[in-house]
Amino acid sequence: MSQPSLTGILRSTVATVLTLLAAVAFVAFAVALAVTNVPDGTRDLDAYRAAPRCPAAPPGPAECRWTREFTVSGVRLTSKRGELDTVTLTDADGGRQRTAYTDRGPVIGDLAKGDRVTGTVWRGRLTEVAARGESQDTDAAPDDLRARYLIAGLIMIPPGVLVAAACVWRLGRRTVPNPSRGMVATLGLAVGVFFAGLFSPVVASGAGEDLRVTAAVWLPIAALMAVGARVYTIRGRNLAG
Incomplete structure (x- = not known):
């Protein structure tokens, strides 16, 4: 086997160091994102749940929750991935507001043009609609952001x-001169685990942004990939032997 040239070693080393720095920065960014956002991830949600009812219509965005009647002037339900279902609501003054929803829930799946709903407004955002004794959050309602950032991690x-x-x-x-099969397997596992991470929240989307459900989907996939990487490495050693 020919020995690698000094120039080849230098180029390979520089490329490896740059990749290492990029990977470290990638991990550091994810950790910083979680550390910065997870502790206060329920701040808005807690404020919303604790907000009292407004005694009268507020003149602008307010910390209290104000309810008012709306008429459904349009419903758009879609099955396209990445698009949200939307309902257009018209208030008594003729003002229109387009609301979006992450699922069809107990309310919007049965709505039709001309139906009446009760909307909840908080901080100037329409956060909830209710009809026929059922209620459903809009996309503007505050969420528990802890799960979102932990899933990103x-x-x-x-x-x-x-x-x-x-x-x-x-x-x-x-x-x-060449990376070992173990190195190749490790890089392949990294790519596989990354795509498993992207795929798992999609499978678990029926449970919302739930870290436990997402992890329950991700862990078996990652474990199978790790076993495959190990088998690939051992088989290479056996062939070399």
């Missing part, structure tokens, strides 16, 4: 750590 941190580990491994063997 689940998507970003494991593959970033795997890429960083493969880079450190490669730097320790920089004089060897």
Whole structure:
């Protein structure tokens, strides 16, 4: 086996270091995102739940919750991925407001043009609609953002750590011309785990942004990928032997 040239080693080392720095920055960004946002992730949701009813119509955005009647002037239900169902509501003054929903829930799936609904307004946003004894949050309602940022961490941190580990491994063997099967398997696992992270929230979307459900989908997929990477590495060693 021919020995790699000094220039080849240098180029490979520079590329590996740059990839390592990018992976570390990727992980650091995900960690900072979670640390910064998770502690206050329910601040708006708690304020909304604790907000009292407005005694009268507020002159502008207010911390109290104000309810008023609306007439449904349009309903658009879609099955396209990435698009939300929408309902256009008209108030007594003729003002129109377009509301969006993450699911068809107990209310909007049965709405038709001309129906009457009761809307809840908080901080100037229409956060909830109610009809026939049922209520449903709009897309403007405050959420528990903790799960959202923790799911983002689940998507970003494991593959970033795997890429960083493969880079450190490669730097320790920089004089060897080609990466080992273990390094290739680690990088392949990083890519697979990243896409598993993207895929898991989609599968778990019926439960909303639920970290436990998303992790329950992600963990078996990641475990199977890890086993596959291990088998690939061991088989390479056996062939080499």
